[in-house]
Amino acid sequence: MPDHRPPSGEMSRRRMLGGTLAAAALPFLAGACGGTGSAGTGAELTVTDLTGRVVELSGPARRVVTIPMPAASMMVAVNGGPDVLAGMNAASATAIESGFLGEVYPRLLDVRTDVAGAEFAPNVESILAAEPDVVIQWGDRGPGITEPLRAAGLTVAELSYGTQADLEGAVRMYGELLGKRERASRIVDGMRTTLDRMRAAAPADPACSVLYLFGGAEAMHAAGAGSYNHFVIELAGARNCAAGIGQQRATIGTEQLLAWDPDVVLLGNFGPAQPDDLYGDPALATLRAVRERRVYKVPLGGYRWDPPSQESPLMWQWLAGLVHGTRAPGLRAEIVRQYGFLYGVEPTAAQLDAMLAMPSNGGSRDYADFGR
Structure with a gap:
């Protein structure tokens, strides 16, 4: 078996859970039991x-x-x-x-x-x-x-x-x-705590419309009602523009995108598309999300935040911050705490910027101080 100990620089950043990190201090760690x-x-x-x-x-x-x-x-x-x-x-x-x-x-x-x-x-x-x-x-x-x-x-x-x-x-x-x-x-248990909190806070009649896209403007695939992305959009307190698509995803064209005219467009991590690709496309100049600069690349942390994973509660809160314009205050600190538990390593400020796609999303609305 190879030596799996972290290198010395890595070890200096590790934070082992102990008595100083109580489950009550972070919903993600709540309810420890067998x-x-x-x-x-x-x-x-x-x-x-x-x-x-x-x-x-x-x-x-x-x-x-x-x-x-x-x-x-x-x-x-x-x-x-x-x-x-x-x-x-x-x-x-x-x-x-x-x-x-x-x-x-x-x-x-x-x-x-x-x-x-x-x-x-x-x-x-x-x-x-x-x-x-x-x-x-x-x-x-x-x-x-x-x-x-x-x-x-x-x-x-x-x-x-x-x-x-x-x-x-x-x-x-x-x-x-x-x-x-x-x-x-x-x-x-931490997922369920966050889930219950967000469900209680979600508006009964969401005003903001969101479209999740796989790929880019040349080959766009929208997430329908059968997708996990649909679940996340509704949990964050928004409407999925593509809810009429019963399956997980369907290919759409520019005409359909313009017809839906979403308030927010999310670009997934299973394709190369970036917000600037949509902002710079003359065919999408009238799209509401483009006019109001509300196109965002989905974060990538320990894994892509698009599909269900151990980091999904972070995705839920990230999207809620975009949908409601709150900028998700405290999200960065929560990422640090959760990663300390999940991976034994607390991310630096530069690593947080990278996982939250600051280079890609920095020119989009309400993102300059996102998660602070």
Whole structure:
């Protein structure tokens, strides 16, 4: 096993949780308690995955291969460090390399990424070489991507994904697989505390309209009512312009974008589009969000903030600050506290600027002092 200790410069920034960080001081850390569902007996650990299959291990997993894209950073967060990750999807590595985790844990950039090909088809030979205790794989995309793993004698835990319930279930499952159920419960309980607070504050009749776009002006894909982005928009107290799209996403053209005329446009992290691309497009000059300079690149922290992850409560609060024009006061301090728990490293001011996409969003409305 390689040495997974952080380098000395990294260690100097670590802040270990102790008596000085009470759960009551931060909603994200509220309600620490044991996990639910599966149980371990002696040296044998039995976990029920999100498809209802029973997963048996000889003990807590110490080497994990993650094929779904969000799973790598979530595993790091639930574990409290990167040492457990033995392989991950190449798209997960791209987010890590571009974000906070790649900077503070450069060893993650050396984790093998050849574990899956197109459409999440597993590279069984590579996964076997990683010697994982368990492989995390999608459980809702057919047996063709799971059965080859089991046929090779690998232990597989399957995910369903896309809703808040799925997210909470995944966090708890990771906690059980790693023997970190208390940490997982703290993450989930913190999500629920923030969720309840935001639901109570959301207006009954939202005035602000928001459109989430994958890609850019040349190939735009809007997030419909079946997406997690729709859930986040409504939670933040706004209306999703694309709610009439029943599925998760649909391709739209400039004409449809102009017809919806959203107050706020969000540009996701699964495409290269930047606010300046829309501001500089003559075809979009009459778009309300362009005229009022309310186009924003979604942040990228430990992972992309677009899909459900351990950092979703931060995304909810970020968007609420944009929608209501409050600039999300205190968000930066909360990121520092939460990252101290999730990753064991507190981000610097420069790292906060990078994850909040200040270079991209600095020219947009209400963003100069965002989150302070």
